[in-house]
Amino acid sequence: MQFEVLAKCHTTRARVSRMRLAHGVTMLPTFMPVATQAAIKGLTPQQVEALGVNLILNNTYHLNLRPGIEVLKEAGGAHKFQGWNHNLLTDSGGFQLVSLSKFTKITEEGALFASPFDGEPTMLTPEESISIQHAIGADIIMQLDDVVPSLTVGPRVEEAMWRTVRWLDRCINFHQKSGRDDVQNLFAIVQGGLEPDLRDKCLDEMITRKDRVAGYAIGGLSGGEEKDIFWRVIKQCADSLPEDRPRYSMGIGFAEDLLVCVALGVDMADCVFPTRTARFGVALTRNGPLNLRLGKHATDMRPIEEGCPCPTCSSGTTRALLNHTATLETAAAHAITQHNLVFQARVMGGAREAIMSGTFPQYLKDFFSNYFGDAGYPGWCVNALKSVGVDLLEGRPDTKVIPGDGAKWEYSDAA
Amino acid sequence: MASRPLFTLTGSPLAGKYGPRTGRIDIDRQDGTSILQTDTPALLTATSRGVVPHLSRDNVHLTKAIHHIQLPFESFLDRNPPVLTLVEGTQPLHTFLGFDPNKHAITLTLRDPSDGRKMPPNGNDFVSAHCTRGVRKVSPSAWKSYVSKCKPDLVVALSDTPFTPAPHSQKRLTKSIERSIAWLADILRVPLPDEAITRPRNVLVHLAGGVEAEARSEFAERLTEPIEQRDAPGLSPPLNTLDDGVAGYVFDLQPLHAAFSAEASRTNSSPSPANELLHSSDRQRSSPETSIALVELLHASLDPLPADKPRIINSPVSPHEILRLVRDIGVDLIDGSWAQRAADIGIALDFRFPTPTDTSCANAPVPRARANGKRDLGHNLFDALYRHDRSRLASCFLDGQSASSAVPPPHGLPVCECHACSPRSPASRILHSSVDSQAWADVRPYALQPPVMRSYVHHLLHTHEMSSHALLAMHNLTALSRFFAGVREVIARGGQEEFEREVERFETTYDEGMALWDEAERMWLEVERARGKGRLSREREKQAASMIGTAVDL
Ligand SMILES: [Zn+2]
Ligand SMILES: [Zn+2]
Numbered sequence: 001m002q003f004e005v006l007a008k009c010h011t012t013r014a015r016v017s018r019m020r021l022a023h024g025v026t027m028l029p030t031f032m033p034v035a036t037q038a039a040i041k042g043l044t045p046q047q048v049e050a051l052g053v054n055l056i057l058n059n060t061y062h063l064n065l066r067p068g069i070e071v072l073k074e075a076g077g078a079h080k081f082q083g084w085n086h087n088l089l090t091d092s093g094g095f096q097l098v099s100l101s102k103f104t105k106i107t108e109e110g111a112l113f114a115s116p117f118d119g120e121p122t123m124l125t126p127e128e129s130i131s132i133q134h135a136i137g138a139d140i141i142m143q144l145d146d147v148v149p150s151l152t153v154g155p156r157v158e159e160a161m162w163r164t165v166r167w168l169d170r171c172i173n174f175h176q177k178s179g180r181d182d183v184q185n186l187f188a189i190v191q192g193g194l195e196p197d198l199r200d201k202c203l204d205e206m207i208t209r210k211d212r213v214a215g216y217a218i219g220g221l222s223g224g225e226e227k228d229i230f231w232r233v234i235k236q237c238a239d240s241l242p243e244d245r246p247r248y249s250m251g252i253g254f255a256e257d258l259l260v261c262v263a264l265g266v267d268m269a270d271c272v273f274p275t276r277t278a279r280f281g282v283a284l285t286r287n288g289p290l291n292l293r294l295g296k297h298a299t300d301m302r303p304i305e306e307g308c309p310c311p312t313c314s315s316g317t318t319r320a321l322l323n324h325t326a327t328l329e330t331a332a333a334h335a336i337t338q339h340n341l342v343f344q345a346r347v348m349g350g351a352r353e354a355i356m357s358g359t360f361p362q363y364l365k366d367f368f369s370n371y372f373g374d375a376g377y378p379g380w381c382v383n384a385l386k387s388v389g390v391d392l393l394e395g396r397p398d399t400k401v402i403p404g405d406g407a408k409w410e411y412s413d414a415a
Numbered sequence: 416m417a418s419r420p421l422f423t424l425t426g427s428p429l430a431g432k433y434g435p436r437t438g439r440i441d442i443d444r445q446d447g448t449s450i451l452q453t454d455t456p457a458l459l460t461a462t463s464r465g466v467v468p469h470l471s472r473d474n475v476h477l478t479k480a481i482h483h484i485q486l487p488f489e490s491f492l493d494r495n496p497p498v499l500t501l502v503e504g505t506q507p508l509h510t511f512l513g514f515d516p517n518k519h520a521i522t523l524t525l526r527d528p529s530d531g532r533k534m535p536p537n538g539n540d541f542v543s544a545h546c547t548r549g550v551r552k553v554s555p556s557a558w559k560s561y562v563s564k565c566k567p568d569l570v571v572a573l574s575d576t577p578f579t580p581a582p583h584s585q586k587r588l589t590k591s592i593e594r595s596i597a598w599l600a601d602i603l604r605v606p607l608p609d610e611a612i613t614r615p616r617n618v619l620v621h622l623a624g625g626v627e628a629e630a631r632s633e634f635a636e637r638l639t640e641p642i643e644q645r646d647a648p649g650l651s652p653p654l655n656t657l658d659d660g661v662a663g664y665v666f667d668l669q670p671l672h673a674a675f676s677a678e679a680s681r682t683n684s685s686p687s688p689a690n691e692l693l694h695s696s697d698r699q700r701s702s703p704e705t706s707i708a709l710v711e712l713l714h715a716s717l718d719p720l721p722a723d724k725p726r727i728i729n730s731p732v733s734p735h736e737i738l739r740l741v742r743d744i745g746v747d748l749i750d751g752s753w754a755q756r757a758a759d760i761g762i763a764l765d766f767r768f769p770t771p772t773d774t775s776c777a778n779a780p781v782p783r784a785r786a787n788g789k790r791d792l793g794h795n796l797f798d799a800l801y802r803h804d805r806s807r808l809a810s811c812f813l814d815g816q817s818a819s820s821a822v823p824p825p826h827g828l829p830v831c832e833c834h835a836c837s838p839r840s841p842a843s844r845i846l847h848s849s850v851d852s853q854a855w856a857d858v859r860p861y862a863l864q865p866p867v868m869r870s871y872v873h874h875l876l877h878t879h880e881m882s883s884h885a886l887l888a889m890h891n892l893t894a895l896s897r898f899f900a901g902v903r904e905v906i907a908r909g910g911q912e913e914f915e916r917e918v919e920r921f922e923t924t925y926d927e928g929m930a931l932w933d934e935a936e937r938m939w940l941e942v943e944r945a946r947g948k949g950r951l952s953r954e955r956e957k958q959a960a961s962m963i964g965t966a967v968d969l
Pocket of ligand 1: 305311
């Protein structure tokens with residue numbers, strides 16, 4: 001991997017960088033769409049490329065079940081199998097194991113689980129996870145970590161953190177011996193729950209291994225913790241992590257979360273939210289999400305978002321037609337997915353542009369003003385951005401501040 | 416301005432009225448500009464809720480097989496006024512639905528001709544149509560006003576086809592004829608000066624009469640009779656007969672097949688599909704016998720009518736049936752819903768007309784042969800057989816990349832130009848910031864990519880990924896369009912005799928029983944059901960609980 005920071009925001013911790021991997025260059029900060037089963041919902045790889053996306057995510061747990069490693073190897077790896085010529089990231093499979101399997105037991109050796117095929121006890125070790133990710137062939141691979149739910153407290157959190165450090169060493173050793181470390185890049189995952197001292201210990205350990213990891217992920221978040229705690233953990237990690245390594249915040253996808261993370265120094269994020277919500281008829285816009293199933297859109301002849309360059313808006317698809325087809329025709333899901341992925345890419349592309357031109361604080365202010373407007377700003381965003389020198393409320397004495405998560409959704413199903 | 420006729424027969428004239436024929440459909444726009452010429456026999460692409468199933472707009476435009484589009488209006492009846500009637504401009508349907516006015520010709524029908532569900536009876540002045548909010552009654556005057564606002568390239572007059580349980584009495588058939596005649600007269604009638612309704616340009620008529628040859632003849636004869644005096648006002652420029660105002664003839668095969676199988680089931684109780692996931696037409700099968708019966712019925716309709724108008728066939732169920740209708744009738748525009756439906760249930764078509772002389776196509780497994788020695792029409796990609804199959808979708812078509820490689824394979828296979836077999840990288844990509852050009856500097860635009868592998872589509876089908884259907888829909892439409900190109904070539908080159916020979920060869924090569932369809936449908940239903948319960952469904956429940964996070968996208 002070649003990683004180069006091109007510009008830094010003069011106020012916040014945000015930065016623009018260029019990351020060259022085996023399948024090309026990706027400009028950071030970026031959002032990575034999720035292709036769990038080796039396809040971005042309903043789209044062809046060419047359609048995804050046309051959106052200006054060149055780094056996507058596959059899930060190791062799922063690809064290992066189907067189509068299976070043997071099929072991927074025969075095809076020459078996951079890139080060739082799914083016809084994707086650009087950069088690809090895989091997770092370790094550990095998170096899904098814990099969240100999707102009822103019987104997973106963590107031991108020092110690895111994660112013990114019941115095989116979904118025959119119910120037989122099966123062990124996923126750190127070495128096995130890396131070996132599977134080698135077969136998949138992603139440009140960025142993740143260490144196996146000991147995942148505990150975000151809200152867990154007590155000694156289990158510390159145990160998991162230390163085990164994650166030990167498993168990182170096993171992943172590094174296996175990866176380096178494999179000879180794949182020149183084409184595939186291993187990322188460490190910082191754990192430690194919501195406890196700052198555990199995060200600090202984990203950061204210390206992992207930073208000492210810097211020469212043997214290509215980048216760092218911040219794990220153990222996005223599991224229902226309070227947002228005011230979430231951003232503090234992100235900030236703590238991003239502040240400590242080395243300048244010359246990309247930082248990846250796992251499972252982040254709401255626009256306001258993305259921008260706060262970028263301001264705190266995060267370079268990459270992934271989430272299923274924009275593609276999943278598209279299937280339910282929800283389109284993301286700079287003025288907030290639109291639930292296209294609502295009757296009020298039935299005769300609206302405007303595109304989802306005026307001026308949006310996505311294939312859906314630029315071809316003149318109206319809200320009225322999407323109202324007619326959403327959740328009933330797969331083509332509606334494709335159309336909204338295309339738009340939503342472009343929306344995410346524009347949020348991040350706009351951030352890159354603003355950081356390059358030294359206007360990122362203003363970009364943040366404009367975004368929040370359009371996105372939340374009179375509905376009020378989420379308090380945690382105000383606090384988080386204040387911590388890096390941006391006062392969203394400056395010159396806006398009338399803006400409401402909403403405690404809690406403060407998301408603004410048009411989610412009612414009333415048609 | 417004098418516009419050209421909608422349809423022109425090309426090639427050497429036939430001895431009689433029936434037989435394989437080639438022609439050309441010319442669509443002129445209101446201002447006289449020609450926008451589309453189609454050589455016939457040609458493919459008519461089916462739509463659902465106004466869109467080609469599984470295809471986003473960019474993929475519709477990538478699929479060159481799509482020219483003629485069949486647009487059932489009824490799904491838009493769930494709002495009043497229907498949203499299609501609120502669109503401004505000279506080509507409202509193209510504008511709203513994203514079709515290219517210069518490439519796509521839209522045929523508007525009230526009902527979806529492939530939908531054979533039971534419906535409440537029609538009335539003397541309405542047709543019962545179906546939308547998500549239930550049954551809607553559509554009167555001839557409402558239809559006329561919808562058509563006037565939508566300005567389709569072609570429109571089918573309302574027709575009284577009973578979708579009440581068969582059999583239908585003589586009295587019912589007589590009523591059906593009377594109504595259909597009256598409704599045709601109504602749409603042809605020029606509006607009174609105070610009405611803001613214009614007469615539609617190309618009016619097609621469904622030839623009514625059901626499975627009674629006599630009723631069909633009677634309906635057709637009514638079209639050619641001098642117009643009754645009471646119909647005369649407004650039927651101008653003076654039409655001597657209703658047929659003078661008709662641009663072409665439509666045959667809905669779905670109700671005819673349904674009647675055939677209802678007759679058959681009175682002796683042996685073949686069950687109708689009880690599963691709500693299945694379409695009523697899914698279990699319809701053709702055979703040489705059903706084709707003979709169809710040909711007899713279609714002859715009864717066409718005997719009294721002139722030969723030079725296009726004949727449009729809806730819902731044929733197999734290429735065998737299509738070939739026999741081309742051979743014994745001479746049909747011109749043929750709905751591809753069966754091939755599009757095949758994409759729903761995981762089938763990639765792999766057949767050609769004329770039948771390739773060497774069916775053992777190199778480097779891609781050919782479809783399976785059945786006990787009768789005949790080959791399947793394609794591949795059921797749900798089948799475990801394809802788990803490790805890395806070849807392109809169709810053995811009898813080459814993929815674009817191998818065809819263009821420095822050393823092309825030694826066999827002269829035609830190329831499947833669909834986006835699954837001959838994908839190209841996009842011509843351009845959206846740049847989201849001024850530094851983004853650095854990311855794409857090394858990437859070639861519009862470069863041929865390797866074809867989609869069968870094993871990949873197999874995987875997508877089993878993981879319930881929508882991309883599988885998009886890829887199959889593009890491929891199947893392209894394969895079917897290529898089939899029609901082959902039909903035209905054989906007719907143009909060898910006339911009736913050679914065409915007959917080739918049809919025979921096709922019939923002895925490819926399996927018409929379509930056991931493949933039954934198998935694919937069964938596996939498709941299994942995956943659909945597994946999604947409703949079991950492990951996958953538990954996973955989905957868990958994930959619904961957390962809309963975000965590192966959850967996976969199921
Ligand atoms: Zn858009
Ligand atoms: Zn193809």
